Amino acid sequence: MREEITREFLKERKRLNEIVMKYSSDKIKKIYSLDSQIYEEGVLPKKMKELLGLIASLVLRCDDCIKYHLVQCYDSNVSTDELNEALAIALIIGGSITIPHLREIFALWDEFNRKMHGSGEN
Numbered sequence: 524m525r526e527e528i529t530r531e532f533l534k535e536r537k538r539l540n541e542i543v544m545k546y547s548s549d550k551i552k553k554i555y556s557l558d559s560q561i562y563e564e565g566v567l568p569k570k571m572k573e574l575l576g577l578i579a580s581l582v583l584r585c586d587d588c589i590k591y592h593l594v595q596c597y598d599s600n601v602s603t604d605e606l607n608e609a610l611a612i613a614l615i616i617g618g619s620i621t622i623p624h625l626r627e628i629f630a631l632w633d634e635f636n637r638k639m640h641g642s643g644e645n
Contacts, residue, residue, distance in 0.1 A: 529590060529594060529631065532587070532590050532591075533591075533594065536587070536591065540555070543555070562576065562595070568599075569599050570596065570599035570600060570601045570605070573592050573595040573596045573599050573601065574592075574596060574601060574605065574606070574609040575609075576588070576592040576595070577589065577592035577593060577596055577609060577610075577613070577628075578609055578610075578612055578613040578616075580592050581610065581613040581614075581617060581621050581624055581625070581628070582613050582616050582617040582621065584617070584620070584621060584624055586624070586627075589624055589627070589628060590631070593628055593631055593632065597632070597635050603632070603636070606628075606632060610625060610628065613625075
């Protein structure tokens, strides 16, 4: 169920971004471009950058950003142990108000792992 929701989320995100690009000014397009470039491999590995994006998204409690960065983390081969350490930092910074989002993160992560590996571990 969550995988379907995630697939639909990514599909809708892409559709909406295409509409934004259709009507946006060069200034908005530059910000979108910068956002994409920031997460590319560099001195910091891509997976670390995605973990940082996930931490910030969790602290800010942005559901869309959390889903997006969690998918990117999984696609970047972030391990469950790495995810745990990063989420502990987000939880200590964001406080208990982030716990509902943390539950959703782990539920989606579990679904990714069960679908990919037949277990709840990555």
